[in-house]
Amino acid sequence: xxxxxxxxxxxxxxxxxxxxxxxxxxxxxxxxxxxxxxxxxxxxxxxxxxxxxxxxxxxxxxxxxxxxxxxxxxxxxxxxxxxxxxxxxxxxxxxxxxxxxxxxxxxxxxxxxxxxxxxxxxxxxxxxxxxxxxxxxxxxxxxxxxxxxxxxxxxxxxxxxxxxxxxxxxxxxxxxxxxxxxxxxxxxxxxxxxxxxxxxxxxxxxxxxxxxxxxxxxxxxxxxxxxxxxxxxxxxxxxxxxxxxxxxxxxxxxxxxxxxxxxxxxxxxxxxxxxxxxxxxxxxxxxxxxxxxxxxxxxxxxxxxxxxxxxxxxxxxxxxxxxxxxxxxxxxxxxxxxxxxxxxxxxxxxxxxxxxxxxxxxxxxxxxxxxxxxxxxxxxxxxxxxxxxxxxxxxxxxxxxxxxxxxxxxxxxxxxxxxxxxxxxxxxxxxxxxxxxxxxxxxxxxxxxxxxxxxxxxxxxxxxxxxxxxxxxxxxxxxxxx
Amino acid sequence: xxxxxxxxxxxxxxxxxxxxxxxxxxxxxxxxxxxxxxxxxxxxxxxxxxxxxxxxxxxxxxxxxxxxxxxxxxxxxxxxxxxxxxxxxxxxxxx
Numbered sequence: 001x002x003x004x005x006x007x008x009x010x011x012x013x014x015x016x017x018x019x020x021x022x023x024x025x026x027x028x029x030x031x032x033x034x035x036x037x038x039x040x041x042x043x044x045x046x047x048x049x050x051x052x053x054x055x056x057x058x059x060x061x062x063x064x065x066x067x068x069x070x071x072x073x074x075x076x077x078x079x080x081x082x083x084x085x086x087x088x089x090x091x092x093x094x095x096x097x098x099x100x101x102x103x104x105x106x107x108x109x110x111x112x113x114x115x116x117x118x119x120x121x122x123x124x125x126x127x128x129x130x131x132x133x134x135x136x137x138x139x140x141x142x143x144x145x146x147x148x149x150x151x152x153x154x155x156x157x158x159x160x161x162x163x164x165x166x167x168x169x170x171x172x173x174x175x176x177x178x179x180x181x182x183x184x185x186x187x188x189x190x191x192x193x194x195x196x197x198x199x200x201x202x203x204x205x206x207x208x209x210x211x212x213x214x215x216x217x218x219x220x221x222x223x224x225x226x227x228x229x230x231x232x233x234x235x236x237x238x239x240x241x242x243x244x245x246x247x248x249x250x251x252x253x254x255x256x257x258x259x260x261x262x263x264x265x266x267x268x269x270x271x272x273x274x275x276x277x278x279x280x281x282x283x284x285x286x287x288x289x290x291x292x293x294x295x296x297x298x299x300x301x302x303x304x305x306x307x308x309x310x311x312x313x314x315x316x317x318x319x320x321x322x323x324x325x326x327x328x329x330x331x332x333x334x335x336x337x338x339x340x341x342x343x344x345x346x347x348x349x350x351x352x353x354x355x356x357x358x359x360x361x362x363x364x365x366x367x368x369x370x371x372x373x374x375x376x377x378x379x380x381x382x383x384x385x386x387x388x389x390x391x392x393x394x395x396x397x398x399x400x401x402x403x404x405x406x407x408x409x410x411x412x413x414x415x416x417x418x419x420x421x422x423x424x425x426x427x428x429x430x431x432x433x434x435x436x437x438x439x440x441x442x443x444x445x446x447x448x449x450x451x452x453x454x455x456x457x458x459x460x461x462x463x464x465x466x467x468x469x470x471x472x473x474x475x476x477x478x479x480x481x482x
Numbered sequence: 483x484x485x486x487x488x489x490x491x492x493x494x495x496x497x498x499x500x501x502x503x504x505x506x507x508x509x510x511x512x513x514x515x516x517x518x519x520x521x522x523x524x525x526x527x528x529x530x531x532x533x534x535x536x537x538x539x540x541x542x543x544x545x546x547x548x549x550x551x552x553x554x555x556x557x558x559x560x561x562x563x564x565x566x567x568x569x570x571x572x573x574x575x576x577x
Contacts, residue, residue: 021547028550037568041558048561058547079535086498088572134575144569147558272496277535285541 007241008206009234010214011169011199012123012161015176017186018130018152018194019062025129025153026053026096026281033192037146045151047092052280055080059153060103060284061294062185063127066155067104068295069179070122077285078103080127080278088145089132097156099275102126103284109159109179110303111171112321120172121160130154155186161200161211166227166234173197173226174325175302182301182327190221197226201233203241212237213247217261220254229254233261305330313343322351328366339376342383349375353393357400369403370396378406386410387417391463419466421473424457427465428477431456443480453478485514 021031027044043051067074081099107122132147157176163169177195180186188195197220202212215237220229232254237247252261300308302324309320309330323333329350336346350365354375358365370378378395381387387395387410398409410416418424431453432439442449457470490510494501501509552558555568564571 023547023549028545028548029552030549032549036555038555038558038570040552042552046553046558054543054545056547057544060544077541084496088570088575135569136575139574141574142564142571143573143575144566144571146569272492274496279536282536282538282543283541 005206007203007234007238008208009164009230010161010202010204010211011163011165011230012214013159013163013169013172014198014200015157015173016130016196016198017155017157017176017180017188019059019155019185020187021056021058021062021153023056024151025056025059025127026151029148029151031152033189033194035148037144038148040148041150045091046147053096055281055284056153059127060286062153062183063103063125063155064286064291064294065183065298066157066180066185067107067125068291068298069183069301070104070107070109070125070157072104072107072122072125074286074291075101075103075105076288077101077283078126079283080281081275082278083128083273083275085273087131087134088143089134089147089150091132091147091150095128095131096278096281097128097275098126103286109172109175111168111175113165113168113171118168120162120168123158123160125155125157128154128156161202161214166230169199169230170223170227173223178302178325178327182299184299190223193221196221199226199230199233201230201237202247203234203237213249215247215249215261216251218251218253218264225254225256228256228259229261232259236261299327302330309333313337313347315343315347319347319351323347326365328364332365332368332372335372336375336379339373340379340383342376342379345379345382346375349379349396353396354400357397361400369401370399374399374405381406381410385417385419385466387415388463388465388467390458390467391415391417394463415464417466418461418464419469421469424461424465424469424473425477427457427460428453428470428473431460432477439478442478450474450478485510485517489513 018031019025023029024031024040024045027042029040029042029045032040044053064074078098078101080096082094083097083099084094086093102124104122104125107125108119109122111118111120130149130152132145132150135144135146138144159172163172177186177188180195181188186195190196199217199220200214201217202214204210204212215233217229217233220226233252240247251264253264254261305324306320309315309324310317313320315323322329324330333346333350336350337343340346354365354368354370357370358368378387378392378399381395382389382392387406394413395406395409395415398404398413399406402409404412435453435456438449438452442453453474454467454470457474458465458467461470487506487510490506490513491501493513494506494509559565559567559570562570
């Protein structure tokens with residue numbers, strides 16, 4: 001923050017997550033991204049007269065499971081409400097949402113920033129429906145509307161204004177997204193808009209308890225943009241106040257190309273939503289037995305997995321956190337460990353070479369050309385001495401590029417480690433003969449040269465000599481004769 | 483309770499109604515009367531009455547999560563004032 005520590009930011013996030021149901025929230029149209037425009041609509045989601053919405057049972061299960069995962073209180077009874085506003089992507093003229101009685105109240109999300117653990121409190125989680133999609137490009141005088149998305153089940157997760165920095169906001173969002181993906185209730189695809197975020201940002205004098213006037217920044221749809229948008233909005237508000245002005249409550253849009261937020265005047269008057277109970281939907285009553293049954297179905301979540309990885313596999317806190325963050329990576333790790341029995345080596349390879357190659361290739365770990373079976377196969381070859389750790393690097397790269405297994409690559413490239421003492425001795429003798437000056441210097445007391453000889457031997461063997469054996473044999477041969 | 487012209491104008495704007503001066507005056511007056519009439523209800527003692535959002539004692543009407551065929555696009559677009567055969571078309575939305 002430019003103006004130093006005079007101010008602090010107060011950030012609250014609203015996450016909109018589309019639920020991974022087969023059908024929409026209140027009708028049987030398919031809930032699928034990417035279909036041709038307006039091919040997934042019916043009289044209910046088009047808002048035609050005389051139709052009645054009927055709630056999707058699965059959407060209820062998913063929001064309750066989400067609430068349980070975030071330690072929310074699950075309301076024994078909740079209701080739907082109409083949120084009234086006019087927009088072309090909202091055919092009914094209202095959005096079915098929840099107002100006074102959401103499905104989940106309270107809750108918390110544990111985040112770690114700079115090694116500090118913090119619990120970010122949740123305000124509520126409610127169930128609603130998505131709107132359609134407006135397309136503004138392509139014409140100067142018309143906008144086009146696709147209603148395939150209208151009525152898709154949407155869960156809104158609202159945090160308390162408890163976040164203080166853009167970094168905390170990103171850590172929170174990542175944790176929420178990963179948890180939803182663990183639960184398999186939302187695919188978390190920010191590009192396709194199935195996981196979206198609005199940020200409420202205000203500033204106040206550092207240390208104050210008062211809440212300043214907030215601006216709502218709409219649809220910041222990548223972790224990078226969230227960080228940038230919040231940072232530049234905080235700067236903007238500080239500048240306004242420093243110049244003697246006042247922050248006004250408004251909706252702003254982040255312009256990622258220019259790195260600024262801009263006011264959306266069109267939304268200003270729309271804030272009077274005139275909520276009232278949705279007469280077409282009866283109350284939702286959740287019985288305890290059902291909620292408890294869903295609680296028993298919850299998978300192991302990131303925090304529990306992180307603790308177990310550290311405890312069970314002896315991983316460092318950092319490694320355990322890294323590997324438990326995404327369910328796919330955690331599953332990959334555990335499968336590799338199950339097959340190889342080498343948790344630390346598996347962790348190192350996954351966090352190192354595998355992550356690097358996946359990042360370069362832009363691939364997902366679940367579709368990695370090196371499968372857990374293949375990585376375990378390679379770890380076995382290292383452990384039983386067939387290849388050295390160094391050679392393994394080259395083997396891994398070849399496995400990643402060719403999709404072959406480790407044994408195949410090793411055989412094809414002739415990379416089997418040489419552990420035969422006679423063969424290594426021959427190479428060592430050759431190296432000593434080729435470097436008489438260094439040999440004399442070493443024997444004269446320059447023991448640092450040991451590394452030089454190791455390097456020469458490894459080089460001459462094409463990296464294939466067993467390093468432990470090389471050390472042993474070199475030590476013996478470097479002793480002055482007699 | 484008195485409805486002001488300002489409130490009536492605000493309600494009209496939210497409902498996207500363009501009222502003439504005469505209609506606005508009339509609406510203000512009528513709204514006021516309607517609210518006054520409904521306000522009679524607050525004379526009742528509702529201390530021991532649960533707030534009612536639905537008058538029928540029914541809950542949990544739900545459907546299984548099964549996708550069914552949607553309308554053919556040509557039918558979905560049939561009632562639209564304007565379309566291009568793929569999308570609904572509306573006057574340009576300016577952000």
